[in-house]
Amino acid sequence: MAAATDWGEMSAMNRRRRALSSENLAFVLFVAFMVIYPLMADEFSVGNVAYFLAMTLLAVSLALIWGYAGILSFGQTAFFGIGGYLYGIFALNYDWGGATLVGIVVGVLAGGVVAATLGYFMFYGGVNDVFVGLTTLALTLVLQTFMAQTAGPEWAVGEARLNGYNGMSVPQIMVGDTVLFGRQLFYFHLVLLVGVYLILRWLTGSRWGYGLLALRENRERTETFGYNVRFMQVQVFFLAGCIAALSGVLYASWGGYIDPASMGLTAAVTPVIYVAIGGRRSITAAVIATMILLKLSQSLASSAPEYALVVFGALALLAVLFVPEGFILSLLQALDRWVFRGGRRRRHVAPQEPAPAQPRRVS
Amino acid sequence: MAAIASPQPTLLALDRIAKQFGGVRAVDGLTLTVDRGELRCLIGPNGAGKSTIFKLIMGAEQPTAGTIRFDGRVINRWPTWRRAREGLSIKMQIPGVYPELTVRDNMRVAAQNHIPMGSMEDETYRLLARVGLEHAGEELTKNLSHGQQQWLEIGMALSASPQMLLLDEPTAGMGPGETEETARLVQSLNAEGTTIVVIEHDMAFVRRVARNVTVLHLGRVFAEGTIAEIEANERVTDIYLGRT
Numbered sequence: 191m192a193a194a195t196d197w198g199e200m201s202a203m204n205r206r207r208r209a210l211s212s213e214n215l216a217f218v219l220f221v222a223f224m225v226i227y228p229l230m231a232d233e234f235s236v237g238n239v240a241y242f243l244a245m246t247l248l249a250v251s252l253a254l255i256w257g258y259a260g261i262l263s264f265g266q267t268a269f270f271g272i273g274g275y276l277y278g279i280f281a282l283n284y285d286w287g288g289a290t291l292v293g294i295v296v297g298v299l300a301g302g303v304v305a306a307t308l309g310y311f312m313f314y315g316g317v318n319d320v321f322v323g324l325t326t327l328a329l330t331l332v333l334q335t336f337m338a339q340t341a342g343p344e345w346a347v348g349e350a351r352l353n354g355y356n357g358m359s360v361p362q363i364m365v366g367d368t369v370l371f372g373r374q375l376f377y378f379h380l381v382l383l384v385g386v387y388l389i390l391r392w393l394t395g396s397r398w399g400y401g402l403l404a405l406r407e408n409r410e411r412t413e414t415f416g417y418n419v420r421f422m423q424v425q426v427f428f429l430a431g432c433i434a435a436l437s438g439v440l441y442a443s444w445g446g447y448i449d450p451a452s453m454g455l456t457a458a459v460t461p462v463i464y465v466a467i468g469g470r471r472s473i474t475a476a477v478i479a480t481m482i483l484l485k486l487s488q489s490l491a492s493s494a495p496e497y498a499l500v501v502f503g504a505l506a507l508l509a510v511l512f513v514p515e516g517f518i519l520s521l522l523q524a525l526d527r528w529v530f531r532g533g534r535r536r537r538h539v540a541p542q543e544p545a546p547a548q549p550r551r552v553s
Numbered sequence: 554m555a556a557i558a559s560p561q562p563t564l565l566a567l568d569r570i571a572k573q574f575g576g577v578r579a580v581d582g583l584t585l586t587v588d589r590g591e592l593r594c595l596i597g598p599n600g601a602g603k604s605t606i607f608k609l610i611m612g613a614e615q616p617t618a619g620t621i622r623f624d625g626r627v628i629n630r631w632p633t634w635r636r637a638r639e640g641l642s643i644k645m646q647i648p649g650v651y652p653e654l655t656v657r658d659n660m661r662v663a664a665q666n667h668i669p670m671g672s673m674e675d676e677t678y679r680l681l682a683r684v685g686l687e688h689a690g691e692e693l694t695k696n697l698s699h700g701q702q703q704w705l706e707i708g709m710a711l712s713a714s715p716q717m718l719l720l721d722e723p724t725a726g727m728g729p730g731e732t733e734e735t736a737r738l739v740q741s742l743n744a745e746g747t748t749i750v751v752i753e754h755d756m757a758f759v760r761r762v763a764r765n766v767t768v769l770h771l772g773r774v775f776a777e778g779t780i781a782e783i784e785a786n787e788r789v790t791d792i793y794l795g796r797t
Binding site for chain 2: 397400401403404407408409410412413414415417418419549
């Protein structure tokens with residue numbers, strides 16, 4: 191870059207480059223494909239991909255909390271379950287038009303409030319790093335264990351029987367008198383996913399997002415720049431809890447069913463593996479990886495179920511060892527370097543004077 | 554204490570501060586005041602408690618006893634982020650930059666709590682130019698030389714327009730040229746009215762910038778005075794150089 195380049199002009203150039211990044215392009219292509227997909231696919235596949243879209247929100251919540259804020263949470267699955275159950279309980283108890291839509295909000299906020307409460311005690315109590323992982327995993331397993339013993343008829347909230355491992359039947363989402371299913375439900379999920387995605391992309395580029403990036407790198411230092419780090423951690427935990435709960439709401443209403451296995455150990459670890467394989471630091475990578483891996487997971491489950499876990503384990507291991515940024519994100523970054531070039535080029539800056547050759551004097 | 558209209562000359566006052574880590578008394582009943590506009594150097598042998606004092610001032614550690622007053626108010630119970638917003642800035646001993654972020658993003662992280670978003674671009678440019686890094690904005694910080702990282706961190710500490718700047722070994726790992734640049738920067742900041750406290754081992758640097766020097770030893774103030782007085786004090790030379 192010419193030294194004389196005007197700063198303002200340079201920034202504007204960077205902004206254009208950033209708009210034309212492979213990450214943005216990949217997401218636009220993904221959305222375009224999703225928009226036309228229901229027009230080409232059969233009804234079963236449309237329903238199936240609608241399920242992928244719902245689960246993708248769980249991965250998005252994890253990319254936010256883990257990739258952006260640096261907090262590895264196994265609790266997203268718990269908030270997912272809370273969202274699903276609370277939506278179900280609300281929708282079973284109220285049957286006026288629009289009740290299911292209010293139920294979505296109830297489920298989402300329930301997940302967010304539980305997350306914020308847990309987050310408050312963790313972060314203000316000085317719990318961080320690996321201990322957040324342990325605490326959130328404990329929450330998930332406690333919830334699973336609790337829900338597992340709710341089979342008896344005494345476990346009911348109004349009309350809603352919790353039913354333990356038999357599972358709770360959950361009403362589908364209705365707009366007015368119309369039950370959403372097939373293509374309508376597919377597009378409903380797609381709109382919510384794109385909406386959440388756009389909000390997060392906007393947030394991560396905002397002041398708050400820069401603050402998150404900073405506290406991910408170094409909490410103590412970030413606080414000395416005037417950031418209320420603990421409060422920000424609670425905020426991002428709340429937001430990620432809401433998104434995970436939305437995922438749970440969509441999952442439960444899509445299948446008309448939720449049971450405690452949705453909060454089990456496997457359920458808690460799977461999204462972490464998906465996001466690690468795809469690239470936790472990019473919401474786009476998390477979305478695309480989850481869609482692909484869910485599809486792969488289903489194919490393996492039907493053709494070679496005994497190998498499914500082995501394959502995912504191997505992929506996760508490969509990612510951790512050789513592609514720590516994740517396969518999809520690394521691919522996007524390589525595309526940026528080779529196709530879009532600028533903006534993200536990193537080269538060594540020559541020191542402005544010879545590097546210190548002699549040790550400093552102490553006298 | 555309602556006399557805000559006429560600011561007192563004392564900006565920072567540590568009163569009988571103690572800090573105990575297990576059985577170790579890192580700071581032992583230390584009393585220290587720094588006036589507005591001062592450029593004070595803290596020197597002393599390793600383990601004298603210098604860096605601990607900075608941590609106590611910023612709130613990274615809580616004192617076992619004593620009070621810390623900043624700008625007339627007791628700040629013992631303030632969280633670190635509030636101290637930062639009220640005008641305390643620090644450059645840490647180990648570079649406290651974000652190695653994985655670009656230089657400009659580092660500056661933005663430091664600046665955005667203090668500078669309106671509208672003028673962010675101009676201000677980050679001005680601050681980077683001040684520390685000679687205006688052409689390295691897009692670089693990952695980990696690719697900078699050690700000295701450049703130190704300057705970036707000083708620039709970041711400046712973005713808050715702090716009342717008081719704490720510099721913990723600003724010339725560590727720098728060559729003579731870079732040290733001279735740093736000395737010039739520190740002096741010009743002080744000339745503009747920023748109160749500065751520097752911890753430094755490099756006596757050439759201390760001689761170059763400081764008017765007042767405080768010598769710490771075993772967690773207490775051992776001697777205080779001008780650089781000439783300190784250098785003339787044989788007992789200081791003894792403890793500082795480890796002579797007996």
